[in-house]
Amino acid sequence: xxxxxxxxxxxRQLDDDLDEREIEILMTHxxxxxxxxxxxxxxxxxxxxxxxxxKVTPSYSLVDAILxxxxxxxxxxxxxxxxxxxxxxxxxxxxxxxxxxxxxxxTDRFSIRALGGVIAxxxxxxxxxxxxxxxxxxxxxxxxxxxxxxxxxxxxAANDSAASDTAMDTTDSANAAAANEAAPAEExxxxxxxxxxxxxxxxxxMDSRNVDPNGETMPPLTSASEDNGEPVVKGNSPNYxxxxxxxxxxxxxxxxxxxxxxxxGDVANKADTEVSDxxxxxxxxSKEPVMASPISKDGNYQAFVVEDTVRIYTVQDSxxxxxxxxxxxxxxLKWSEDSSVxxxxxxxxxxxxxxxxxxxxxxxxxxxxxx
Amino acid sequence: xxxxxxxxAAQAGDGEALISLLRExxxxxxxxxxxxxxxxxxxxxxxxxALIRIYTxxxxxxxxxxxxxxxxxxxxNICIDKFRRSKPTVSIDEHEMVFQDHxxxxxxxxxxxxxxxxxKAIDKLPEHxxxxxxxxxxxxxxxxxxxxxxxxxxxxxxxxLFRARQQLQTYLHDYQRGGVRG
Numbered sequence: 001x002x003x004x005x006x007x008x009x010x011x012r013q014l015d016d017d018l019d020e021r022e023i024e025i026l027m028t029h030x031x032x033x034x035x036x037x038x039x040x041x042x043x044x045x046x047x048x049x050x051x052x053x054x055k056v057t058p059s060y061s062l063v064d065a066i067l068x069x070x071x072x073x074x075x076x077x078x079x080x081x082x083x084x085x086x087x088x089x090x091x092x093x094x095x096x097x098x099x100x101x102x103x104x105x106x107t108d109r110f111s112i113r114a115l116g117g118v119i120a121x122x123x124x125x126x127x128x129x130x131x132x133x134x135x136x137x138x139x140x141x142x143x144x145x146x147x148x149x150x151x152x153x154x155x156x157a158a159n160d161s162a163a164s165d166t167a168m169d170t171t172d173s174a175n176a177a178a179a180n181e182a183a184p185a186e187e188x189x190x191x192x193x194x195x196x197x198x199x200x201x202x203x204x205x206m207d208s209r210n211v212d213p214n215g216e217t218m219p220p221l222t223s224a225s226e227d228n229g230e231p232v233v234k235g236n237s238p239n240y241x242x243x244x245x246x247x248x249x250x251x252x253x254x255x256x257x258x259x260x261x262x263x264x265g266d267v268a269n270k271a272d273t274e275v276s277d278x279x280x281x282x283x284x285x286s287k288e289p290v291m292a293s294p295i296s297k298d299g300n301y302q303a304f305v306v307e308d309t310v311r312i313y314t315v316q317d318s319x320x321x322x323x324x325x326x327x328x329x330x331x332x333l334k335w336s337e338d339s340s341v342x343x344x345x346x347x348x349x350x351x352x353x354x355x356x357x358x359x360x361x362x363x364x365x366x367x368x369x370x371x
Numbered sequence: 372x373x374x375x376x377x378x379x380a381a382q383a384g385d386g387e388a389l390i391s392l393l394r395e396x397x398x399x400x401x402x403x404x405x406x407x408x409x410x411x412x413x414x415x416x417x418x419x420x421a422l423i424r425i426y427t428x429x430x431x432x433x434x435x436x437x438x439x440x441x442x443x444x445x446x447x448n449i450c451i452d453k454f455r456r457s458k459p460t461v462s463i464d465e466h467e468m469v470f471q472d473h474x475x476x477x478x479x480x481x482x483x484x485x486x487x488x489x490x491k492a493i494d495k496l497p498e499h500x501x502x503x504x505x506x507x508x509x510x511x512x513x514x515x516x517x518x519x520x521x522x523x524x525x526x527x528x529x530x531x532l533f534r535a536r537q538q539l540q541t542y543l544h545d546y547q548r549g550g551v552r553g
Contacts (some may be wrong), residue, residue, distance in 0.1 A: 011533040015507070015514070039540075046540050049484040050508040058401045058415060063393045066419050070426055074386075 014047045293333030305330045322363045406505040407450040409494045421446040440519040492542040500535040
């Protein structure tokens, strides 16, 4: 056997394609042929190098990125057919799905059970709107720490207890703390809250939940976008859930209504399918909708808190470009002046507050400081 | 490996199953794209296009083929057809591949090749040879699976793979001897 034929054997050996007899032939040859031995070593080194090439993964979820395009395809294919549910997903993934316009027939999912919560939510939202102090200006939630305690506590209570009847006491600052504490006990009602009806109460309740976990108002999303003369409220924008904000929550446009109802469908669906997992269910219901940062000053990015992770989306395409790790009590999402860094606070496992800085360009996150 | 049940459900029009399916394969799709087109941005574009094509064509998948080879056929076709590069470009800062210094290795016996060098060498291969290598090593495909994916006869796959390895070995050996790089 000459060296050229042996070369073929060597190659096949790299793929474990030789039988025992062939291995024997190969070995016999290489024992007496230093050149082939050297070649075989190099090929084996190459092969193991190829095997250990980095198993690269995309820097963001490609499926999430193409969901809007899939939605368009679906719409194009099926016209206005309403029964398709192309974006139905597992619970972990539902977040991104709910940001997208889809043609899901939400009425199919609507449960009678949710209706009670809906009515309760409507009542609470009504109360909330009455108590709501529109002077709370955007962007200076810290400065508002000194706002009247009555106003403040009504915020906290109305948000923590969402649909709970105890929120009715919120105008009375003395009762506010009690209302707050009572909130967890009212969980079942709270969880029904997002399952709103087809009236406008849903949109209003969206408004009422436009606060961070500390009960502080988040800046209205529309302020930044108006500056840019670029309306943010679009059907497939991740921030559609706040769309009622721009016009006082009373008269949202039809698109926003659709989206809100979409959301409703999803939550109602969850309530039906995840009865066994009450904790999870509660977390979904009580944390919805997501908390949002203002839009970055350059108008390119907006961050959201979804399932205890910070996620940054591009305003233009609603693409998720960054997702941080799970952290507790994420708050105070802020963009730097030049829009290059998003900072946010979160609680460490030991309870200390830490500030993280995210660079949307490099999609990386760094611990900035601990308090 | 993707569950057959999930594929069936996706083909039957279950949108939820189809999206789950795409999520399961997206890393595999991206990986192939990355090593064939040679840079992150084009790989993202190619992989997204492949996933969209899979989304729209899922109905045309037939069970007689393996699902993974069907998927890889789509992504390799897209990479070869649409992202064919006019000239080889090499970027060294992606995915933190360390560019090792080989200035003084002439007399050293190296036990391995640097990943970056291997990648650069792969980039020099003709497209089909590159695709064969990528499927063999990044997807761990057998000769037959590669043949199915690339629609090539088995013997052609073998000869491409063998020639590609021979070529890579030559490039890398030259690097190691302190010869011309890149």
